[in-house]
Amino acid sequence: MEIASKIAKAVQDGIHTLYAAEFPLDKIQLQETRPEFEGQLTLVVFPFLKTSRKKPEDTARDLGEYLIAHAPEQVVKYNVVKGFLNLTVNPEAWVKLLQHIQQDPDYGFVPVTDESPLVMIEYSSPNTNKPLHLGHVRNNLLGWALANVMQANGNKVVKTNIVNDRGIHICKSMLAWLKYGNGETPQSSGKKGDHLIGDYYVAFDKHYRQQVKDLVAQGMDEEQAKQEAPLIKEAHEMLVKWEQNDPEVRSLWRKMNEWVYAGFDETYRKLGVGFDKIYYESDTYLEGKAKVEEGLEKGLFYRREDGSVWADLTQEGLDEKLLLRSDGTSVYMTQDIGTAKLRFQDFPIDKMIYVVGNEQNYHFQVLSILLDKLGFKWGKDLVHFSYGMVELPNGKMKSREGTVVDADDLIETMVADARQMSADKVNKLEGISEEEAAEIARIVGMGALKYFILKVDARKNMLFNPEESIDFNGNTGPFIQYTYARIRSILRKAAEQGIAIPAQLPTHIALSEKEISLILHLKGFAQTVRQAGQDYNPSCIANYCYELVKEYNQFYHDFSILREPDEQVKVVRLALSAAVSQVVKNGMGLLGIEVPERM
Numbered sequence: 001m002e003i004a005s006k007i008a009k010a011v012q013d014g015i016h017t018l019y020a021a022e023f024p025l026d027k028i029q030l031q032e033t034r035p036e037f038e039g040q041l042t043l044v045v046f047p048f049l050k051t052s053r054k055k056p057e058d059t060a061r062d063l064g065e066y067l068i069a070h071a072p073e074q075v076v077k078y079n080v081v082k083g084f085l086n087l088t089v090n091p092e093a094w095v096k097l098l099q100h101i102q103q104d105p106d107y108g109f110v111p112v113t114d115e116s117p118l119v120m121i122e123y124s125s126p127n128t129n130k131p132l133h134l135g136h137v138r139n140n141l142l143g144w145a146l147a148n149v150m151q152a153n154g155n156k157v158v159k160t161n162i163v164n165d166r167g168i169h170i171c172k173s174m175l176a177w178l179k180y181g182n183g184e185t186p187q188s189s190g191k192k193g194d195h196l197i198g199d200y201y202v203a204f205d206k207h208y209r210q211q212v213k214d215l216v217a218q219g220m221d222e223e224q225a226k227q228e229a230p231l232i233k234e235a236h237e238m239l240v241k242w243e244q245n246d247p248e249v250r251s252l253w254r255k256m257n258e259w260v261y262a263g264f265d266e267t268y269r270k271l272g273v274g275f276d277k278i279y280y281e282s283d284t285y286l287e288g289k290a291k292v293e294e295g296l297e298k299g300l301f302y303r304r305e306d307g308s309v310w311a312d313l314t315q316e317g318l319d320e321k322l323l324l325r326s327d328g329t330s331v332y333m334t335q336d337i338g339t340a341k342l343r344f345q346d347f348p349i350d351k352m353i354y355v356v357g358n359e360q361n362y363h364f365q366v367l368s369i370l371l372d373k374l375g376f377k378w379g380k381d382l383v384h385f386s387y388g389m390v391e392l393p394n395g396k397m398k399s400r401e402g403t404v405v406d407a408d409d410l411i412e413t414m415v416a417d418a419r420q421m422s423a424d425k426v427n428k429l430e431g432i433s434e435e436e437a438a439e440i441a442r443i444v445g446m447g448a449l450k451y452f453i454l455k456v457d458a459r460k461n462m463l464f465n466p467e468e469s470i471d472f473n474g475n476t477g478p479f480i481q482y483t484y485a486r487i488r489s490i491l492r493k494a495a496e497q498g499i500a501i502p503a504q505l506p507t508h509i510a511l512s513e514k515e516i517s518l519i520l521h522l523k524g525f526a527q528t529v530r531q532a533g534q535d536y537n538p539s540c541i542a543n544y545c546y547e548l549v550k551e552y553n554q555f556y557h558d559f560s561i562l563r564e565p566d567e568q569v570k571v572v573r574l575a576l577s578a579a580v581s582q583v584v585k586n587g588m589g590l591l592g593i594e595v596p597e598r599m
Helices: 003-019 046-052 056-070 091-103 134-152 168-180 193-217 222-228 230-243 247-271 281-297 332-346 358-373 407-421 423-427 434-454 477-496 513-535 539-558 567-590
Strands: 030-032 041-044 075-081 084-089 118-122 156-163 277-280 309-312 320-324 351-357 383-387
Touching: 003 030, 003 041, 003 046, 003 056, 003 091, 046 056, 056 075, 056 084, 084 091, 091 513, 091 567, 118 134, 134 156, 134 247, 134 351, 134 383, 134 407, 134 434, 134 513, 134 567, 156 281, 168 193, 168 230, 168 247, 193 222, 193 230, 193 247, 222 230, 230 247, 247 407, 277 281, 277 332, 281 309, 281 320, 281 332, 309 358, 320 332, 320 358, 332 358, 351 358, 358 383, 407 423, 407 434, 434 477, 434 539, 477 539, 477 567, 513 539, 513 567, 539 567
Parallel strands: 118 156, 118 351, 156 277, 351 383
Antiparallel strands: 030 041, 041 084, 075 084, 309 320
């Protein structure tokens, strides 16, 4: 039981003893004392006044005296400020709390059991006509971090991906490769498969635009020209053949998709993300159509005269939603219903979280209602983890024009920049090999990228500035990583000097306010993890880590550790340092960020 919990129980006992009344434990409010007042924890007295029938100051003094007499292991002093009872906690209690945190490698995490609820999280959702870009990077990093946070809150987690591997956009790349590719392959070109296919998607758009331009020059209306351009007609013909399971088209589709998947896997590995189960739209869209037909038979949907199938959501305050076109082909909503059906068959899902950009807010509002109507128990409560767009200082990205910020290029640049920025520091490390230097640069570069993206509240649009992200000062990944490496260096030096942190820390020592403040901050990690899970907000983990290392750096600046003459104080400060490093490692680990042992 933590300090605050023990004090709250003692307050409850005090109310019973002093006023012969029962008071609910969960209504007893303890908070951190404001910096301008003496003490570390403050009890809000106002809720007890009806019970005590006394003034706030008198009630506070009653409880203060009771705590001094009956909870001396937790409280050694108190002062009253109006309706607030400020408590000075026994230093021994702080040391015991520190020892608990330092010796628990999983402090702040709730263990997962067989009875834990199962949460499925969908993220990434790439198209097989182009490589992953900066927007995908934010999506993947958010999805991976959220999965870690949900697991740290005691949930079983299944990480899943839905690959958009069918449709007109896929046919555009295939057609362009047939026309302009001359049999080019990833092996013959030396390009990653997803980059190669992305080049042909851009090539299609380039030639298509020219055809439209030529038709307009011949006097055709632009909208008509877009429909009549030979390339777009051929692409639609190819899509029809794909739908009809044409063996030649399907063979080409499978071959080109395999190239893309190999490229995706390499990018995912660099990002440090992965999946437990991958679904493909080419498998789910027919399932969706069947589920819609089933809903039609049950009277949940209706068919119009042209044969199209719709859901009337006007009773829910929305509009009517198309589910099947008049020619029987599916739309995105149908595919999502089919994917949900397969997932529900595969896993006993208790909660479903979709990590998808905020431009799809309405889509998921509708999907939730439709899944609920179709009988999915988690449909009504599905969570759309809606995140804002990520842009660069020079503006938005456009896939068709080839102006995207490629994920692989971004990763390579970040690691190279980290190598350049840390060259002086790394070169000062004696005996470091080229491989170690490269690994440190990778960890720092990826840490800079991930932290810069994840420290921003996901709901907000963000501007990604690579130069700011790689800075070794301020609220950045490298600053946190450098502090971790500094602590690990201190602990290595202590071990070299034969100084070990004992299993039982000395408790009869005077702690400074800074040390108590650090222990309080460490204690807050568990609540931060809870909050991140409740709010679906990994950014609070990132900013907690920054505040913790900032606090530690002030402590490191003001106090000696290895040069401290008092051996008991020295080992407590080493334990404090070790606890900070462990919590930083765990916190950054939730974000998918590695921390180097030295920098």
